[in-house]
Amino acid sequence: MDSLLRTVTGPLSVTAVQGPVLAHEHLAIDLSRPTDRTASLTARHTMAVAGELADLRERFGLSLVVELTCRGMGRVPAALVRISREAGVAVVAGTGWYHDAFHPPEVKGASVGELANRLVEEIESGVGPGGTSPGVIGEVGSHGDLPSEAETRTLTAAAHAAVTTGLSLATHAQLGRGGLAQLEVLTAAGLEPCQISIGHQDLLDAPAIHRELAAAGAYVAFDTVGKESYQSDATRLRLLLALLEAGHADRVLLSCDISRHGYLLGEGGHGYGHLFRSFLPDLRAAGADDALIHLLTRRNPLRFLTGGGGRARQSVRPRIRAALQESSRTGREATA
Template structure:
């Protein structure tokens, strides 16, 4: 599924995800179709035409739910293949080889996901735990590098609280991945400009994809880091998103809602002196380049 270049793209979202069993919290089952569809309609009306949906195997991925959202809202949604992090792996994953996992990924990229008409457009979100990169997580990364080699598919990763970015990239490089087709998620959860500069220097994209999650890290500091990257003329390797994962994140449930990035965050960027061209680079041109 290609990206539509005439609109904005959120690079890292969840439109149907169910981690309620692992987290023992029903709030972690994001499945309220009417509310989500309404928010997608609102996004389309404001020029957001694409969502990169990074819910993968064993995270409650639901391609039929996504098919209905695309039909009813008109938004374009890219789906993912892969496995998440320790604590969210199925038990049989530990017995599979990297080659087995690679073949699963390629099947979902080339044939389709769970009997739906939708093929996976990216490998993600695959991740490492906080301050740890386990052997099984590395096995998934090795499989991703092999699947990328066979298909050219981009890879989207998960950093737990912005840790282990260098380790992820070093291992992907060791496995032969094309780093220009890799985007590193959750780089905006701590003030680590040096890590971001290093990641960009390796040729990868960095994601500021937890915008609005001020209880984790304030948006004002996110803007400070974006400004530092802008001053170095590095926004051509930056993308934006919100990583909405819970019912309580939706607007009608008291959360910021998907429009927060457009209605609240972008005006703050403009006030800080960012140009519309810089915003278009992060929300339009960079996702189009990576995901097509």
């Protein structure tokens, strides 16, 4: 029986998603604060966002965007519906709580059970006047090597809600840190690793941690592609090649995490399509074939969203192995 995705415009068959998926994006968000007024995508950016996605659908076959703006992040369900319809691209919306700097007042003093019930009710009844149904839990976050007390409660509640509803869960790990601790909290609450994506791992230059997460069965999100001010794409590619070489191609998710209007193409940014225009061609140059690209950009995110636990092993081609060896050699020479 074909699995169904919960999108902002209604149920969608997995088999209807024929093209690539962006596994971690924001289409309408407001994280602006007095110290940072630009961390937003508001109503005035809606058509620009829809235009970028429509262009990616035409040029690269983009079929689905996983939109991980959750409670306290300026989520606007109606904007997601409009963008999806204007662009002709399916959108899966999120729910949950970001890291504690952005927790709304409802978190303070609430028990894990109360928080979990709130999420379950939202998933079952919908969000906003149109009753938009979240189709994923995330991005639920922590900030540091260990989650705070409040973050532990929200992560645990999110895991309970995921178990109850069957939805998968994506995390925010600040600068890639704390992913193993997140996985421990979430699995201790009964959530299967195959329903968990640990976020922003491309910002953490720690291949051993990436391997440990993947070996446990969790998805490892390389989801800030193009954010060169945080990490170079050259380093991201090296880290990705190392994870592929270790045999974990079936546990990688890719995306760009566009989270402020300055990243839009129309404002001089790299845009939602940087993954397709720049990073994937570099991966192909390192030896990735069509089957591997298909695995990374379509099969993996769809298995994550539907909670598929099976492995989909993809062998690493010799050119990728050679590229990894060359990257290691260059790195040693640079530090000599």
